[in-house]
Amino acid sequence: MEYREEPCRSALNRVKGMPFEWSLNPYTGCAHRCTFCYVRAFEARAERPSDDRYGSSIRVKVNVADVLRRELARPSWKRESVAIGAATDPYQPAEGRYRLTRACIREFGAARTPFSLITRGPMIRRDVDVLVAAARRAKVHVSFSVPTLDERIWRATEPGTAPPRRRLETVRILTEAGIDTGVALAPLLPGLSDDPELLAEVVREARAAGATGIWANVLYLRPGTREHFLAALDRDWPELLPEYERLYKGRSYLSSSETEPVRGAVRELARASWQPRRPTIEPEPEPQQLALAV
Known part of the structure:
Protein backbone atom coordinates (compact mmCIF):
# COMPACT_ATOMS: atom_id res chain seq x y z
CA MET A 1 0.00 0.00 0.00
CA GLU A 2 1.31 3.44 -0.99
CA TYR A 3 0.32 6.56 0.96
CA SER A 10 -9.84 23.08 -0.99
CA ALA A 11 -11.66 20.80 1.43
CA LEU A 12 -15.35 21.33 0.65
CA ASN A 13 -16.62 20.18 -2.75
CA ARG A 14 -19.80 21.43 -4.41
CA VAL A 15 -21.84 18.41 -5.54
CA LYS A 16 -24.47 18.07 -8.26
CA GLY A 17 -26.93 15.26 -8.89
CA MET A 18 -26.78 13.91 -5.33
CA PRO A 19 -29.10 14.32 -2.30
CA PHE A 20 -26.55 16.69 -0.73
CA GLU A 21 -24.85 19.83 -2.01
CA TRP A 22 -21.46 19.64 -0.28
CA SER A 23 -19.02 16.83 0.36
CA LEU A 24 -15.65 16.34 2.02
CA ASN A 25 -13.19 13.50 1.43
CA PRO A 26 -10.02 13.48 3.56
CA TYR A 27 -8.50 10.83 1.27
CA THR A 28 -8.54 10.01 -2.43
CA GLY A 29 -8.68 6.32 -3.21
CA CYS A 30 -9.99 3.60 -0.91
CA ALA A 31 -8.24 0.53 0.47
CA HIS A 32 -11.53 -1.31 0.87
CA ARG A 33 -11.47 -2.16 -2.86
CA CYS A 34 -15.15 -3.11 -3.08
CA THR A 35 -15.81 -4.69 -6.48
CA PHE A 36 -18.98 -2.62 -6.95
CA CYS A 37 -17.58 0.76 -5.86
CA TYR A 38 -19.12 3.53 -7.97
CA VAL A 39 -15.99 5.64 -7.49
CA ARG A 40 -14.18 3.34 -9.93
CA ALA A 41 -16.29 4.98 -12.64
CA PHE A 42 -14.97 8.44 -11.71
CA GLU A 43 -11.42 7.11 -11.63
CA ALA A 44 -11.81 5.67 -15.12
CA ARG A 45 -13.21 8.96 -16.38
CA ALA A 46 -10.18 10.76 -14.92
CA GLU A 47 -7.89 8.23 -16.66
CA ARG A 48 -6.76 6.75 -13.34
CA PRO A 49 -6.74 2.99 -12.59
CA SER A 50 -10.21 1.58 -11.87
CA ASP A 51 -9.22 -2.09 -12.06
CA ASP A 52 -7.41 -4.21 -9.44
CA ARG A 53 -4.89 -1.40 -8.99
CA TYR A 54 -7.57 0.87 -7.51
CA GLY A 55 -7.03 1.22 -3.77
CA SER A 56 -3.32 0.39 -3.87
CA SER A 57 -2.35 4.08 -3.73
CA ILE A 58 -4.08 6.50 -1.36
CA ARG A 59 -3.73 10.28 -1.51
CA VAL A 60 -3.63 11.71 2.00
CA LYS A 61 -4.77 15.33 2.16
CA VAL A 62 -2.52 16.15 5.09
CA ASN A 63 -3.72 19.77 5.48
CA VAL A 64 -7.43 19.12 4.93
CA ALA A 65 -8.51 20.11 8.47
CA ASP A 66 -6.64 23.43 8.30
CA VAL A 67 -8.17 24.21 4.91
CA LEU A 68 -11.62 23.21 6.18
CA ARG A 69 -11.29 25.53 9.17
CA ARG A 70 -10.64 28.50 6.89
CA GLU A 71 -13.53 27.60 4.56
CA LEU A 72 -16.00 27.23 7.44
CA ALA A 73 -14.92 30.64 8.79
CA ARG A 74 -15.81 32.48 5.58
CA PRO A 75 -18.70 34.93 5.94
CA SER A 76 -20.27 33.35 2.84
CA TRP A 77 -20.52 29.90 4.46
CA LYS A 78 -24.17 29.23 5.40
CA ARG A 79 -23.63 26.13 7.53
CA GLU A 80 -25.12 23.82 4.94
CA SER A 81 -24.91 20.11 5.66
CA VAL A 82 -21.79 18.33 4.40
CA ALA A 83 -21.50 14.64 3.44
CA ILE A 84 -18.23 13.08 4.60
CA GLY A 85 -17.09 10.07 2.62
CA ALA A 86 -19.06 10.41 -0.60
CA ALA A 87 -16.08 9.29 -2.71
CA THR A 88 -13.87 7.41 -0.25
CA ASP A 89 -14.37 5.76 3.11
CA PRO A 90 -13.28 8.27 5.78
CA TYR A 91 -12.49 5.39 8.15
CA GLN A 92 -10.34 3.26 5.90
CA PRO A 93 -7.04 2.04 7.45
CA ALA A 94 -5.14 5.27 6.65
CA GLU A 95 -7.32 7.09 9.18
CA GLY A 96 -5.74 5.09 12.00
CA ARG A 97 -2.44 6.79 11.26
CA TYR A 98 -3.42 10.22 9.96
CA ARG A 99 -6.62 11.01 11.93
CA LEU A 100 -7.80 13.46 9.30
CA THR A 101 -11.48 12.54 9.61
CA ARG A 102 -11.28 13.03 13.36
CA ALA A 103 -9.69 16.46 12.87
CA CYS A 104 -12.40 17.47 10.37
CA ILE A 105 -15.18 16.40 12.74
CA ARG A 106 -13.67 18.73 15.34
CA GLU A 107 -13.78 21.59 12.84
CA PHE A 108 -17.41 20.94 11.89
CA GLY A 109 -18.37 20.94 15.56
CA ALA A 110 -16.45 24.12 16.29
CA ALA A 111 -18.17 25.84 13.35
CA ARG A 112 -21.63 24.45 14.20
CA THR A 113 -21.88 22.93 10.73
CA PRO A 114 -24.12 19.85 10.36
CA PHE A 115 -22.72 16.79 8.64
CA SER A 116 -23.50 13.23 7.67
CA LEU A 117 -20.95 10.47 7.37
CA ILE A 118 -21.11 7.08 5.65
CA THR A 119 -18.60 4.35 6.34
CA ARG A 120 -17.87 0.64 6.50
CA GLY A 121 -15.11 1.26 9.07
CA PRO A 122 -15.59 0.29 12.74
CA MET A 123 -12.63 2.57 13.51
CA ILE A 124 -15.23 5.32 13.95
CA ARG A 125 -15.83 4.01 17.47
CA ARG A 126 -12.49 5.61 18.38
CA ASP A 127 -14.05 9.01 17.67
CA VAL A 128 -17.18 8.79 19.81
CA ASP A 129 -15.89 11.68 21.89
CA VAL A 130 -15.59 14.15 19.00
CA LEU A 131 -18.85 12.94 17.45
CA VAL A 132 -20.70 13.57 20.71
CA ALA A 133 -19.09 17.00 21.04
CA ALA A 134 -20.05 17.90 17.46
CA ALA A 135 -23.62 16.59 17.90
CA ARG A 136 -24.11 18.99 20.79
CA ARG A 137 -23.44 21.89 18.42
CA ALA A 138 -24.94 20.73 15.09
CA LYS A 139 -26.89 17.89 13.50
CA VAL A 140 -24.76 14.76 13.07
CA HIS A 141 -25.83 11.59 11.26
CA VAL A 142 -23.80 8.43 10.65
CA SER A 143 -24.73 5.68 8.18
CA PHE A 144 -23.07 2.29 8.27
CA SER A 145 -23.10 0.40 4.99
CA VAL A 146 -24.01 -3.25 5.63
CA PRO A 147 -25.32 -4.82 2.41
CA THR A 148 -25.20 -8.38 3.74
CA LEU A 149 -24.13 -10.60 6.61
CA ASP A 150 -23.40 -13.50 4.28
CA GLU A 151 -19.70 -14.27 4.70
CA ARG A 152 -19.06 -15.46 1.15
CA ILE A 153 -20.70 -12.43 -0.46
CA TRP A 154 -18.91 -10.06 1.93
CA ARG A 155 -15.46 -11.56 1.41
CA ALA A 156 -15.79 -11.65 -2.39
CA THR A 157 -17.28 -8.20 -2.93
CA GLU A 158 -15.80 -6.11 -0.06
CA PRO A 159 -12.32 -7.63 0.31
CA GLY A 160 -10.71 -4.80 2.29
CA THR A 161 -13.51 -4.16 4.78
CA ALA A 162 -14.16 -5.20 8.36
CA PRO A 163 -16.69 -8.00 9.01
CA PRO A 164 -20.30 -6.80 8.76
CA ARG A 165 -21.17 -7.94 12.28
CA ARG A 166 -18.34 -5.82 13.65
CA ARG A 167 -19.90 -2.85 11.87
CA LEU A 168 -23.20 -3.57 13.59
CA GLU A 169 -21.43 -3.78 16.95
CA THR A 170 -20.18 -0.28 16.21
CA VAL A 171 -23.70 0.90 15.39
CA ARG A 172 -24.65 -0.21 18.89
CA ILE A 173 -21.74 1.71 20.44
CA LEU A 174 -22.63 4.91 18.56
CA THR A 175 -26.36 4.78 19.29
CA GLU A 176 -25.72 4.09 22.97
CA ALA A 177 -23.60 7.25 22.97
CA GLY A 178 -26.53 9.21 21.51
CA ILE A 179 -25.28 9.49 17.92
CA ASP A 180 -28.00 9.27 15.26
CA THR A 181 -26.81 6.16 13.38
CA GLY A 182 -28.56 4.27 10.60
CA VAL A 183 -27.81 1.25 8.43
CA ALA A 184 -27.75 1.24 4.64
CA LEU A 185 -28.23 -2.03 2.78
CA ALA A 186 -26.35 -0.67 -0.19
CA PRO A 187 -25.69 -1.69 -2.75
CA LEU A 188 -27.85 -4.78 -2.95
CA LEU A 189 -26.70 -7.18 -5.66
CA PRO A 190 -29.46 -8.78 -7.76
CA GLY A 191 -29.54 -12.53 -7.30
CA LEU A 192 -27.11 -12.38 -4.37
CA SER A 193 -27.64 -10.04 -1.42
CA ASP A 194 -31.28 -9.27 -2.28
CA ASP A 195 -32.40 -12.72 -1.12
CA PRO A 196 -35.37 -12.21 1.27
CA GLU A 197 -33.81 -14.24 4.09
CA LEU A 198 -30.54 -12.30 3.83
CA LEU A 199 -32.39 -8.99 3.85
CA ALA A 200 -34.39 -10.00 6.91
CA GLU A 201 -31.22 -11.00 8.74
CA VAL A 202 -29.54 -7.63 8.17
CA VAL A 203 -32.63 -5.65 9.15
CA ARG A 204 -33.19 -7.74 12.27
CA GLU A 205 -29.59 -7.34 13.43
CA ALA A 206 -29.55 -3.63 12.56
CA ARG A 207 -32.63 -3.02 14.68
CA ALA A 208 -31.14 -5.02 17.53
CA ALA A 209 -28.07 -2.77 17.34
CA GLY A 210 -30.30 0.29 17.69
CA ALA A 211 -30.15 1.64 14.14
CA THR A 212 -32.26 4.79 13.96
CA GLY A 213 -33.07 4.27 10.27
CA ILE A 214 -32.71 1.52 7.66
CA TRP A 215 -32.71 2.01 3.90
CA ALA A 216 -31.62 0.16 0.79
CA ASN A 217 -30.39 0.80 -2.72
CA VAL A 218 -29.63 -1.49 -5.63
CA LEU A 219 -26.35 -1.78 -7.54
CA TYR A 220 -25.66 0.58 -10.40
CA LEU A 221 -22.87 0.03 -12.89
CA ARG A 222 -21.30 2.97 -14.66
CA PRO A 223 -18.52 2.43 -17.17
CA GLY A 224 -15.37 1.82 -15.18
CA THR A 225 -17.22 0.11 -12.35
CA ARG A 226 -19.07 -2.16 -14.77
CA GLU A 227 -15.99 -3.80 -16.27
CA HIS A 228 -14.38 -4.51 -12.92
CA PHE A 229 -17.54 -5.78 -11.26
CA LEU A 230 -18.53 -8.08 -14.11
CA ALA A 231 -15.03 -9.54 -14.22
CA ALA A 232 -15.23 -10.26 -10.49
CA LEU A 233 -18.71 -11.71 -10.91
CA ASP A 234 -17.44 -14.00 -13.67
CA ARG A 235 -14.75 -15.22 -11.28
CA ASP A 236 -16.96 -15.77 -8.22
CA TRP A 237 -20.47 -16.40 -9.58
CA PRO A 238 -20.10 -17.14 -13.33
CA GLU A 239 -23.63 -18.53 -13.49
CA LEU A 240 -24.98 -15.01 -12.77
CA LEU A 241 -22.98 -13.19 -15.44
CA PRO A 242 -25.51 -13.63 -18.30
CA GLU A 243 -28.33 -12.25 -16.15
CA TYR A 244 -26.31 -9.17 -15.16
CA GLU A 245 -25.35 -8.53 -18.76
CA ARG A 246 -29.04 -8.67 -19.63
CA LEU A 247 -30.16 -6.49 -16.70
CA TYR A 248 -27.57 -3.76 -17.27
CA LYS A 249 -27.35 -3.89 -21.03
CA GLY A 250 -27.07 -0.32 -22.33
CA ARG A 251 -27.71 1.28 -18.95
CA SER A 252 -26.09 1.93 -15.58
CA TYR A 253 -29.22 1.94 -13.42
CA LEU A 254 -32.16 -0.42 -13.11
CA SER A 255 -35.58 1.19 -13.40
CA SER A 256 -37.62 2.07 -10.32
CA SER A 257 -40.11 -0.66 -11.22
CA GLU A 258 -37.24 -3.16 -11.02
CA THR A 259 -35.70 -1.86 -7.80
CA GLU A 260 -38.84 -0.91 -5.89
CA PRO A 261 -39.82 -4.50 -4.93
CA VAL A 262 -36.60 -5.08 -3.00
CA ARG A 263 -36.45 -1.56 -1.57
CA GLY A 264 -40.08 -1.92 -0.53
CA ALA A 265 -39.30 -5.27 1.09
CA VAL A 266 -36.60 -3.64 3.19
CA ARG A 267 -38.99 -0.86 4.24
CA GLU A 268 -41.57 -3.45 5.30
CA LEU A 269 -38.98 -5.41 7.24
CA ALA A 270 -37.85 -2.21 8.94
CA ARG A 271 -41.41 -1.31 9.88
CA ALA A 272 -42.15 -4.80 11.16
CA SER A 273 -39.06 -4.77 13.37
CA TRP A 274 -39.58 -1.22 14.66
CA GLN A 275 -38.73 -0.58 18.29
CA PRO A 276 -38.42 2.60 20.35
CA ARG A 277 -35.31 4.52 19.41
CA ARG A 278 -32.61 5.34 21.88
CA PRO A 279 -32.52 9.08 22.57
CA THR A 280 -30.16 10.96 20.27
CA ILE A 281 -28.23 14.10 21.07
CA GLU A 282 -29.90 17.32 19.98
CA PRO A 283 -27.79 20.43 19.31
CA GLU A 284 -27.83 22.98 22.08
CA PRO A 285 -29.29 26.39 21.18
CA GLU A 286 -26.69 28.77 19.87
CA PRO A 287 -25.84 31.54 22.32
CA GLN A 288 -27.62 34.79 21.50
CA GLN A 289 -25.98 38.19 21.74
CA LEU A 290 -28.03 40.28 24.15
CA ALA A 291 -28.67 43.90 23.28
CA LEU A 292 -27.51 46.41 25.88
CA ALA A 293 -30.11 48.74 27.30
CA VAL A 294 -29.34 52.45 26.83
Whole structure:
Protein backbone atom coordinates (compact mmCIF):
# COMPACT_ATOMS: atom_id res chain seq x y z
CA MET A 1 0.00 0.00 0.00
CA GLU A 2 1.31 3.44 -0.99
CA TYR A 3 0.32 6.56 0.96
CA ARG A 4 0.99 9.83 -0.87
CA GLU A 5 0.98 12.81 1.47
CA GLU A 6 -0.26 15.67 -0.69
CA PRO A 7 -1.77 18.95 0.51
CA CYS A 8 -5.11 20.09 -0.88
CA ARG A 9 -6.20 23.55 -1.99
CA SER A 10 -9.84 23.08 -0.99
CA ALA A 11 -11.66 20.80 1.43
CA LEU A 12 -15.35 21.33 0.65
CA ASN A 13 -16.62 20.18 -2.75
CA ARG A 14 -19.80 21.43 -4.41
CA VAL A 15 -21.84 18.41 -5.54
CA LYS A 16 -24.47 18.07 -8.26
CA GLY A 17 -26.93 15.26 -8.89
CA MET A 18 -26.78 13.91 -5.33
CA PRO A 19 -29.10 14.32 -2.30
CA PHE A 20 -26.55 16.69 -0.73
CA GLU A 21 -24.85 19.83 -2.01
CA TRP A 22 -21.46 19.64 -0.28
CA SER A 23 -19.02 16.83 0.36
CA LEU A 24 -15.65 16.34 2.02
CA ASN A 25 -13.19 13.50 1.43
CA PRO A 26 -10.02 13.48 3.56
CA TYR A 27 -8.50 10.83 1.27
CA THR A 28 -8.54 10.01 -2.43
CA GLY A 29 -8.68 6.32 -3.21
CA CYS A 30 -9.99 3.60 -0.91
CA ALA A 31 -8.24 0.53 0.47
CA HIS A 32 -11.53 -1.31 0.87
CA ARG A 33 -11.47 -2.16 -2.86
CA CYS A 34 -15.15 -3.11 -3.08
CA THR A 35 -15.81 -4.69 -6.48
CA PHE A 36 -18.98 -2.62 -6.95
CA CYS A 37 -17.58 0.76 -5.86
CA TYR A 38 -19.12 3.53 -7.97
CA VAL A 39 -15.99 5.64 -7.49
CA ARG A 40 -14.18 3.34 -9.93
CA ALA A 41 -16.29 4.98 -12.64
CA PHE A 42 -14.97 8.44 -11.71
CA GLU A 43 -11.42 7.11 -11.63
CA ALA A 44 -11.81 5.67 -15.12
CA ARG A 45 -13.21 8.96 -16.38
CA ALA A 46 -10.18 10.76 -14.92
CA GLU A 47 -7.89 8.23 -16.66
CA ARG A 48 -6.76 6.75 -13.34
CA PRO A 49 -6.74 2.99 -12.59
CA SER A 50 -10.21 1.58 -11.87
CA ASP A 51 -9.22 -2.09 -12.06
CA ASP A 52 -7.41 -4.21 -9.44
CA ARG A 53 -4.89 -1.40 -8.99
CA TYR A 54 -7.57 0.87 -7.51
CA GLY A 55 -7.03 1.22 -3.77
CA SER A 56 -3.32 0.39 -3.87
CA SER A 57 -2.35 4.08 -3.73
CA ILE A 58 -4.08 6.50 -1.36
CA ARG A 59 -3.73 10.28 -1.51
CA VAL A 60 -3.63 11.71 2.00
CA LYS A 61 -4.77 15.33 2.16
CA VAL A 62 -2.52 16.15 5.09
CA ASN A 63 -3.72 19.77 5.48
CA VAL A 64 -7.43 19.12 4.93
CA ALA A 65 -8.51 20.11 8.47
CA ASP A 66 -6.64 23.43 8.30
CA VAL A 67 -8.17 24.21 4.91
CA LEU A 68 -11.62 23.21 6.18
CA ARG A 69 -11.29 25.53 9.17
CA ARG A 70 -10.64 28.50 6.89
CA GLU A 71 -13.53 27.60 4.56
CA LEU A 72 -16.00 27.23 7.44
CA ALA A 73 -14.92 30.64 8.79
CA ARG A 74 -15.81 32.48 5.58
CA PRO A 75 -18.70 34.93 5.94
CA SER A 76 -20.27 33.35 2.84
CA TRP A 77 -20.52 29.90 4.46
CA LYS A 78 -24.17 29.23 5.40
CA ARG A 79 -23.63 26.13 7.53
CA GLU A 80 -25.12 23.82 4.94
CA SER A 81 -24.91 20.11 5.66
CA VAL A 82 -21.79 18.33 4.40
CA ALA A 83 -21.50 14.64 3.44
CA ILE A 84 -18.23 13.08 4.60
CA GLY A 85 -17.09 10.07 2.62
CA ALA A 86 -19.06 10.41 -0.60
CA ALA A 87 -16.08 9.29 -2.71
CA THR A 88 -13.87 7.41 -0.25
CA ASP A 89 -14.37 5.76 3.11
CA PRO A 90 -13.28 8.27 5.78
CA TYR A 91 -12.49 5.39 8.15
CA GLN A 92 -10.34 3.26 5.90
CA PRO A 93 -7.04 2.04 7.45
CA ALA A 94 -5.14 5.27 6.65
CA GLU A 95 -7.32 7.09 9.18
CA GLY A 96 -5.74 5.09 12.00
CA ARG A 97 -2.44 6.79 11.26
CA TYR A 98 -3.42 10.22 9.96
CA ARG A 99 -6.62 11.01 11.93
CA LEU A 100 -7.80 13.46 9.30
CA THR A 101 -11.48 12.54 9.61
CA ARG A 102 -11.28 13.03 13.36
CA ALA A 103 -9.69 16.46 12.87
CA CYS A 104 -12.40 17.47 10.37
CA ILE A 105 -15.18 16.40 12.74
CA ARG A 106 -13.67 18.73 15.34
CA GLU A 107 -13.78 21.59 12.84
CA PHE A 108 -17.41 20.94 11.89
CA GLY A 109 -18.37 20.94 15.56
CA ALA A 110 -16.45 24.12 16.29
CA ALA A 111 -18.17 25.84 13.35
CA ARG A 112 -21.63 24.45 14.20
CA THR A 113 -21.88 22.93 10.73
CA PRO A 114 -24.12 19.85 10.36
CA PHE A 115 -22.72 16.79 8.64
CA SER A 116 -23.50 13.23 7.67
CA LEU A 117 -20.95 10.47 7.37
CA ILE A 118 -21.11 7.08 5.65
CA THR A 119 -18.60 4.35 6.34
CA ARG A 120 -17.87 0.64 6.50
CA GLY A 121 -15.11 1.26 9.07
CA PRO A 122 -15.59 0.29 12.74
CA MET A 123 -12.63 2.57 13.51
CA ILE A 124 -15.23 5.32 13.95
CA ARG A 125 -15.83 4.01 17.47
CA ARG A 126 -12.49 5.61 18.38
CA ASP A 127 -14.05 9.01 17.67
CA VAL A 128 -17.18 8.79 19.81
CA ASP A 129 -15.89 11.68 21.89
CA VAL A 130 -15.59 14.15 19.00
CA LEU A 131 -18.85 12.94 17.45
CA VAL A 132 -20.70 13.57 20.71
CA ALA A 133 -19.09 17.00 21.04
CA ALA A 134 -20.05 17.90 17.46
CA ALA A 135 -23.62 16.59 17.90
CA ARG A 136 -24.11 18.99 20.79
CA ARG A 137 -23.44 21.89 18.42
CA ALA A 138 -24.94 20.73 15.09
CA LYS A 139 -26.89 17.89 13.50
CA VAL A 140 -24.76 14.76 13.07
CA HIS A 141 -25.83 11.59 11.26
CA VAL A 142 -23.80 8.43 10.65
CA SER A 143 -24.73 5.68 8.18
CA PHE A 144 -23.07 2.29 8.27
CA SER A 145 -23.10 0.40 4.99
CA VAL A 146 -24.01 -3.25 5.63
CA PRO A 147 -25.32 -4.82 2.41
CA THR A 148 -25.20 -8.38 3.74
CA LEU A 149 -24.13 -10.60 6.61
CA ASP A 150 -23.40 -13.50 4.28
CA GLU A 151 -19.70 -14.27 4.70
CA ARG A 152 -19.06 -15.46 1.15
CA ILE A 153 -20.70 -12.43 -0.46
CA TRP A 154 -18.91 -10.06 1.93
CA ARG A 155 -15.46 -11.56 1.41
CA ALA A 156 -15.79 -11.65 -2.39
CA THR A 157 -17.28 -8.20 -2.93
CA GLU A 158 -15.80 -6.11 -0.06
CA PRO A 159 -12.32 -7.63 0.31
CA GLY A 160 -10.71 -4.80 2.29
CA THR A 161 -13.51 -4.16 4.78
CA ALA A 162 -14.16 -5.20 8.36
CA PRO A 163 -16.69 -8.00 9.01
CA PRO A 164 -20.30 -6.80 8.76
CA ARG A 165 -21.17 -7.94 12.28
CA ARG A 166 -18.34 -5.82 13.65
CA ARG A 167 -19.90 -2.85 11.87
CA LEU A 168 -23.20 -3.57 13.59
CA GLU A 169 -21.43 -3.78 16.95
CA THR A 170 -20.18 -0.28 16.21
CA VAL A 171 -23.70 0.90 15.39
CA ARG A 172 -24.65 -0.21 18.89
CA ILE A 173 -21.74 1.71 20.44
CA LEU A 174 -22.63 4.91 18.56
CA THR A 175 -26.36 4.78 19.29
CA GLU A 176 -25.72 4.09 22.97
CA ALA A 177 -23.60 7.25 22.97
CA GLY A 178 -26.53 9.21 21.51
CA ILE A 179 -25.28 9.49 17.92
CA ASP A 180 -28.00 9.27 15.26
CA THR A 181 -26.81 6.16 13.38
CA GLY A 182 -28.56 4.27 10.60
CA VAL A 183 -27.81 1.25 8.43
CA ALA A 184 -27.75 1.24 4.64
CA LEU A 185 -28.23 -2.03 2.78
CA ALA A 186 -26.35 -0.67 -0.19
CA PRO A 187 -25.69 -1.69 -2.75
CA LEU A 188 -27.85 -4.78 -2.95
CA LEU A 189 -26.70 -7.18 -5.66
CA PRO A 190 -29.46 -8.78 -7.76
CA GLY A 191 -29.54 -12.53 -7.30
CA LEU A 192 -27.11 -12.38 -4.37
CA SER A 193 -27.64 -10.04 -1.42
CA ASP A 194 -31.28 -9.27 -2.28
CA ASP A 195 -32.40 -12.72 -1.12
CA PRO A 196 -35.37 -12.21 1.27
CA GLU A 197 -33.81 -14.24 4.09
CA LEU A 198 -30.54 -12.30 3.83
CA LEU A 199 -32.39 -8.99 3.85
CA ALA A 200 -34.39 -10.00 6.91
CA GLU A 201 -31.22 -11.00 8.74
CA VAL A 202 -29.54 -7.63 8.17
CA VAL A 203 -32.63 -5.65 9.15
CA ARG A 204 -33.19 -7.74 12.27
CA GLU A 205 -29.59 -7.34 13.43
CA ALA A 206 -29.55 -3.63 12.56
CA ARG A 207 -32.63 -3.02 14.68
CA ALA A 208 -31.14 -5.02 17.53
CA ALA A 209 -28.07 -2.77 17.34
CA GLY A 210 -30.30 0.29 17.69
CA ALA A 211 -30.15 1.64 14.14
CA THR A 212 -32.26 4.79 13.96
CA GLY A 213 -33.07 4.27 10.27
CA ILE A 214 -32.71 1.52 7.66
CA TRP A 215 -32.71 2.01 3.90
CA ALA A 216 -31.62 0.16 0.79
CA ASN A 217 -30.39 0.80 -2.72
CA VAL A 218 -29.63 -1.49 -5.63
CA LEU A 219 -26.35 -1.78 -7.54
CA TYR A 220 -25.66 0.58 -10.40
CA LEU A 221 -22.87 0.03 -12.89
CA ARG A 222 -21.30 2.97 -14.66
CA PRO A 223 -18.52 2.43 -17.17
CA GLY A 224 -15.37 1.82 -15.18
CA THR A 225 -17.22 0.11 -12.35
CA ARG A 226 -19.07 -2.16 -14.77
CA GLU A 227 -15.99 -3.80 -16.27
CA HIS A 228 -14.38 -4.51 -12.92
CA PHE A 229 -17.54 -5.78 -11.26
CA LEU A 230 -18.53 -8.08 -14.11
CA ALA A 231 -15.03 -9.54 -14.22
CA ALA A 232 -15.23 -10.26 -10.49
CA LEU A 233 -18.71 -11.71 -10.91
CA ASP A 234 -17.44 -14.00 -13.67
CA ARG A 235 -14.75 -15.22 -11.28
CA ASP A 236 -16.96 -15.77 -8.22
CA TRP A 237 -20.47 -16.40 -9.58
CA PRO A 238 -20.10 -17.14 -13.33
CA GLU A 239 -23.63 -18.53 -13.49
CA LEU A 240 -24.98 -15.01 -12.77
CA LEU A 241 -22.98 -13.19 -15.44
CA PRO A 242 -25.51 -13.63 -18.30
CA GLU A 243 -28.33 -12.25 -16.15
CA TYR A 244 -26.31 -9.17 -15.16
CA GLU A 245 -25.35 -8.53 -18.76
CA ARG A 246 -29.04 -8.67 -19.63
CA LEU A 247 -30.16 -6.49 -16.70
CA TYR A 248 -27.57 -3.76 -17.27
CA LYS A 249 -27.35 -3.89 -21.03
CA GLY A 250 -27.07 -0.32 -22.33
CA ARG A 251 -27.71 1.28 -18.95
CA SER A 252 -26.09 1.93 -15.58
CA TYR A 253 -29.22 1.94 -13.42
CA LEU A 254 -32.16 -0.42 -13.11
CA SER A 255 -35.58 1.19 -13.40
CA SER A 256 -37.62 2.07 -10.32
CA SER A 257 -40.11 -0.66 -11.22
CA GLU A 258 -37.24 -3.16 -11.02
CA THR A 259 -35.70 -1.86 -7.80
CA GLU A 260 -38.84 -0.91 -5.89
CA PRO A 261 -39.82 -4.50 -4.93
CA VAL A 262 -36.60 -5.08 -3.00
CA ARG A 263 -36.45 -1.56 -1.57
CA GLY A 264 -40.08 -1.92 -0.53
CA ALA A 265 -39.30 -5.27 1.09
CA VAL A 266 -36.60 -3.64 3.19
CA ARG A 267 -38.99 -0.86 4.24
CA GLU A 268 -41.57 -3.45 5.30
CA LEU A 269 -38.98 -5.41 7.24
CA ALA A 270 -37.85 -2.21 8.94
CA ARG A 271 -41.41 -1.31 9.88
CA ALA A 272 -42.15 -4.80 11.16
CA SER A 273 -39.06 -4.77 13.37
CA TRP A 274 -39.58 -1.22 14.66
CA GLN A 275 -38.73 -0.58 18.29
CA PRO A 276 -38.42 2.60 20.35
CA ARG A 277 -35.31 4.52 19.41
CA ARG A 278 -32.61 5.34 21.88
CA PRO A 279 -32.52 9.08 22.57
CA THR A 280 -30.16 10.96 20.27
CA ILE A 281 -28.23 14.10 21.07
CA GLU A 282 -29.90 17.32 19.98
CA PRO A 283 -27.79 20.43 19.31
CA GLU A 284 -27.83 22.98 22.08
CA PRO A 285 -29.29 26.39 21.18
CA GLU A 286 -26.69 28.77 19.87
CA PRO A 287 -25.84 31.54 22.32
CA GLN A 288 -27.62 34.79 21.50
CA GLN A 289 -25.98 38.19 21.74
CA LEU A 290 -28.03 40.28 24.15
CA ALA A 291 -28.67 43.90 23.28
CA LEU A 292 -27.51 46.41 25.88
CA ALA A 293 -30.11 48.74 27.30
CA VAL A 294 -29.34 52.45 26.83
